[in-house]
Amino acid sequence: MKKLSVKLGVLFFIIIFGLITFMFFFLHNEIADSRIEEELQNLQSRGNSHRAILEKNFNDEMIDHVVLMESESNTDVVITNNSGEVLDSSAPFDTFKKYIEVPLSSIPRDGQVVEEKWNQEPYVATVSPIQINHEVTGYVYMFQDTVSFRSLIQKLNEHFLISGWISVVFTMVIIIFLSKGITKPLIKMKEATSQISKGNFSVSLPKTSDDELGDLANSIELLANDLNYLKQERNEFLASISHELRTPLTYIKGYADIVRKRNLPKEESNKYLTIIVEETNRLATLIKELFELAKLDQNSFIIEKEMIDLNKFFTKIDQRFSPIFNEKQMEFTMNCQQNLFLKADPLRLEQIIFNLLDNSMKYSANGAKISLMTWKNKNEIHIAIKDNGKGIPEKDLPYIFNRFYRVDKSRTRSLGGTGLGLAIVKELINAHGAEIVVKSKENIGTEFELIFKEEKK
The missing domain is CATH 3.30.565.10 (Histidine kinase-like ATPase, C-terminal domain)
Structure with a gap:
């Protein structure tokens, strides 16, 4: 994994996938819990409605009527007296026996949930007390098969799974484009710096954006221009030094040869010697100033203020x-x-x-x-x-x-x-x-x- 685009892509994917997974898990639990809670409240409300009817007429006819209504629905009801004896039920009583044996002390007026473990038990159950003249005379037990709960959660899981896969695919596509969008200008900058290292300073980078990448591209172009200028200046500097040194040396050598090889009159000889001295002084001045500039460039001189x-x-x-x-x-x-x-x-x-x-x-x-x-x-x-x-x-x-x-x-x-x-x-x-x-x-x-x-x- 040497490419920056791959590293960025993997890093982005891990971060975003982690966030999506956490959000999906949290959202799934919240939705599942709220739906289960809603179903339990509906079951409790149904039991309270039956309780209200029975409190008005607590007799065999009304009990049969309530049981008959529940036999036609997807819920079941068991009605008992205050001692727990079953008066009637919409399904065989043995199925619900273990839930009715739960102690019934201090049940609130609005009832309570007797069994809510939908993922472990075959039924969830609620109970509502029947009060006549402020005394408990019986209980209405409501039951609902947990298969419907499991079906609900299974559908919810399927929806979340599909949404998760779609999110992962979209995330990968976005990350691919994003990582390439980030690394593409960096690759161009790398190629430009490679050209600069080879001595080719005529590089040009497109204006990508007004962010840090754009600033970096501008800096690389500026560096290339500066290096190109320094290269040209260095070449001109070396050419100038060569010329400046060659000219006085040529004069010195030429006139020294004339004075040495020819038997010249004293006046003409002095003329040539004067030229040699002038060129020597010029050469000495040039060398002195070059050394002065070298010290200035290397910051090896001291400013004593x-x-x-x-x-x-x-x-x-x-x-x-x-x-x-x-x-x-x-x-x-x-x-x-x-x-x-x-x-x-x-x-x-x-x-x-x-x-x-x-x-x-x-x-x-x-x-x-x-x-x-x-x-x-x-x-x-x-x-x-x-x-x-x-x-x-x-x-x-x-x-x-x-x-x-x-x-x-x-x-x-x-x-x-x-x-x-x-x-x-x-x-x-x-x-x-x-x-x-x-x-x-x-x-x-x-x-x-x-x-x-x-x-x-």
């Missing part, structure tokens, strides 16, 4: 970047709200700001304006870096934080970028529990806004 006075922090940033801005004839302005503190890792925050300012400088022309602004809004601290450089096309905005993604690959390479700076910024922002928002328009400029949640000192 401390309370930072942002005015002092950005003053140091200004001191370090001012000479570079002046050299490129760029206007750098800084506006930081007074008495503003942020709980963050100062080294990582410095790395984030350096990367963003470096980007602004690279993609802005000489004479451009770059600004850094910091302010507090409710329980959030905002840091914005804005420039009026070349901007980012709208179609590229969703991808700028992807590794090795470049808006203008040729221009980025000429500026020395690796395509990893913004990816590192994004990971560091996430590690701080903050968020980064980008607004940009081509030939107008770009603004990066960092939003940190304020933490208590």
